[in-house]
Amino acid sequence: MAVRMADGPAAGLTEEIHRLKREKNAVILAHNYQRPEVQELADVLGDSLALARAAAKTDADVIVFCGVHFMAETAAMLNPEKTVLLPDLEAGCSLADSITADQLRAWKAEHPGAVVVAYVNTSAEVKAESDYCCTSSNAIEVVRSIPEDREILFLPDMFLGAYVQRVTGRRNMHIWMGECHVHAGIQPSQVKTVLREHPRAELLVHPECGCSTSSVYLAAEGVLPADRTKILSTGGMLKHASSSEAEEFIVATETGILYQMQKRNPGKRFVAANPDAICPFMKRITLDKVRDALRENRYVITVPEDIASRARLAIERMVAIG
Structure with a gap:
């Protein structure tokens, strides 16, 4: 590019x-x-x-x-x-629209005393009902900063929540069933197909993706190359692409990031896991x-x-x- x-x-x-x-x-x-x-x-x-x-x-x-x-x-x-x-x-944002302040208040009433961690992809009204915000780059650190005996309500992205829960091992973490329609559309089957076409590529996966949790599992099981599968925020992807010795990368996130990746690394190749992962907003x-x-x-x-x-x-x- x-x-x-x-x-x-x-x-x-x-x-x-x-x-x-x-x-x-x-x-x-x-x-x-x-x-x-x-x-x-x-x-x-x-x-x-x-x-x-x-x-x-x-x-x-x-x-x-x-x-x-x-x-x-x-x-x-x-x-x-x-x-x-x-x-x-x-x-706008389909993920932010997946939960309202009224829905969050009702959820909190079902879990009195729980700590609310809201992904930054939420409205101001939802943030006002939350204890912490997080992004994909610091969600794990935010959850780990909360005492282990405290119940957590994590919202609204179910894929990011499942990934954070797997990494942190928090059993007392409840996850809202929301999703970004663009990231949810990046499926494990697509990732496997592109990997077969580019067997030496590193796989960079955004934790909001529909393939994120399965990618962690499949890497642990040896189905995906564990040493070449990275779950990263968009900022983390850009940094990793520049520091990695790999010459080819499969990128599972919204395709807009490919422009900056290619610009910063003209000698490397970047392939979208799903070329149709384009956010109209x-x-x-x-x-x-x-x-x-x-x-x-x-x-x-x-x-x-x-x-x-x-x-x-x-x-x-x-x-x-x-």
């Missing part, structure tokens, strides 16, 4: 965005699943945890969040004095929408303070751990 600099109208659009950024003292944060041209534009590119940390530390007056709605909400709660813009209000943000967000101050993401004040503690715990 060759990396090309923007030219023609795209170059003019990029120049306008940079000018607006300077005028408004803005920073652009972008997730690893964004379109290549948006990744190229970002001041900070990363996974959910890296972007949350960047949002907490920035001295910019305006944060343009090229991601999905819950990410912009998180940035807004960490920076109540700053303006947080989401270039497209329709950039992440792809809604375009250069035109980033320009319009800066030019017209749209769309401003805010969270009511009564919700934000309760959610902020869980988010800050997430940022501090792992």
Whole structure:
């Protein structure tokens, strides 16, 4: 995958965005699943945890969040004095939509005293009902930080929850049955097929994937190559791809990350476990929408303070751990 600099109208659009950024003292944060041209534009590119940390530390007056709605909400709660813009209000998340605050309150009532660990892919209202947030890169550390005698409610991703439970051995951990429709669509059978086609490749699996738990099991059983099967966050995948001596990788996550992997490692080969694993929400943000967000101050993401004040503690715990 060759990396090309923007030219023609795209170059003019990029120049306008940079000018607006300077005028408004803005920073652009972008997730690893964004379109290549948006990744190229970002001041900070990363996974959910890296972007949350960047949002907490920035001295910019305006944060343009090229991601999905819950990410912009998180940035807004960490920076109540700053303006947080989401270039497209329709950039949602099927996983975040899989649990509501009312559902969580009902679940908590069934398990009084349990510690609630919410994946960052949740709404502000759900975070406000939680004790800890986590991302795929620090979920294991968050769970391990909780005393072993405390019951845990882990939500909303069942694949990440099952993976964390297997690694930590926590028997008193209950898991919400939610999923990301894109990651859930990456199945073990697809992984096996691609591995047969690329027998020397390393397998990099995001823990949200429908194949994550089975990959850990199959690697332990010798069906998958244990020394070449890695369960990693998107940020972890990028780091591993650069440090590994392997020359070929099968990547089981949303395909947007392949652009950055190839850019950073031009001599290596990256193959999608499922080429159709494309998040339509992440792809809604375009250069035109980033320009319009800066030019017209749209769309401003805010969270009511009564919700934000309760959610902020869980988010800050997430940022501090792992």
